Amino acid sequence: MAALKSKATTEEPNRRADIVRAAGRLFHEKGYSATTIRDIANAVGMRSGSPFYHFKTKHDMLRAVVLEGIGKMTEAVAKAANSGKSPRANFEAMLRAHLGQLLGEQGRDFAATLLHESRHLDPQELAEVVAFKDRYEVMWQKALRDLKGAGLIADDSQVARLFLMGALNWTVQWYRPDGPRTIEQIARQLASFLIGKPRRP
Amino acid sequence: MAALKSKATTEEPNRRADIVRAAGRLFHEKGYSATTIRDIANAVGMRSGSPFYHFKTKHDMLRAVVLEGIGKMTEAVAKAANSGKSPRANFEAMLRAHLGQLLGEQGRDFAATLLHESRHLDPQELAEVVAFKDRYEVMWQKALRDLKGAGLIADDSQVARLFLMGALNWTVQWYRPDGPRTIEQIARQLASFLIGKPRRP
DNA sequence: CCTACCGATCGGTAGG
């Protein structure tokens, strides 16, 4: 009756990605410092020593999560930045993309860990993230410049961009997936808040 | 040569307040979970067991810091809310007060701990904080209503208030005391960003 | 990827 050990999974295992996902969720929920290796191992059905087969340190797991976060974010917003036919349309698409990553199921753990746990990286790892973040912010600065060029906003300064980032990133604190507002609606309302209602032609 | 033990301090010691201050600074810098009792004890010149003479648990220290944060914040903004002669003047005073607590030397550790570490409180402690927070937000909602009543903004909804809170609270991430902008300037620029430049009479 | 384990450190306490 000894069964041959079956190839347990037809899909590729990719346990590393599983660990990154689980770590992201736990870092988001409990914070980096309060999350233990045992929490992460448990979440993917491993014993406590096994995650170290995939990552040298807990720090490296954080680094992987944060880089995944900034990568997804940049990709989504870059795609949106030239998607429309007007500065306002592009801007609204960027808002949707940013909020989609930040609040949506696929991205939120990575994005939230990026926003709130990056400080636990050490200086060189942080520098790596900051470099990506700078490129990200350039996209937004350009979007504001275009809006100003079209006469839709008065202030396209760096501080204005930081106010905007604050309004966006603070949504993490109050948005609830089962709440009364969709991501789409929030994006539209933020655009109206900053620009005013779109003019009917 | 045995000296009489002198009354070491003329000012009241108030070691409890010292602990709260040190805890606030460390919770802000390293986060609640990454801060140890020994860190806190060290910062106030005690041995590791002694903080427990003033607080039953590390949790209670967090609670004290967070309540101090919301208390200072509420007090400062409440004072500002009726300080001026116009809705715009009141609003700008509230912005200054909020940013002063959040970014200024006296309040920032408490305020930042309030914003970022409250989740480590347990449900009943958190409920206590949320009750204070609700009262705080009412002040801002009223300020927005007054601005709208004066025709200065178009949207005074709850979401608008959350966008505003985001722009304000995100300053923690980028403001530097030795940077190019004063708290005053940031407050004024945010007011202009939301309302537009003040009209000359 | 598991078993078995290590040294370090943690929050907290007893007794003074």
Add this chain to the structure above:
DNA sequence: CCTACCGATCGGTAGG
């Protein structure tokens, strides 16, 4: 408020 300490837990490793 200190001394001396405890049990639990932590990140990480050796050897398979």
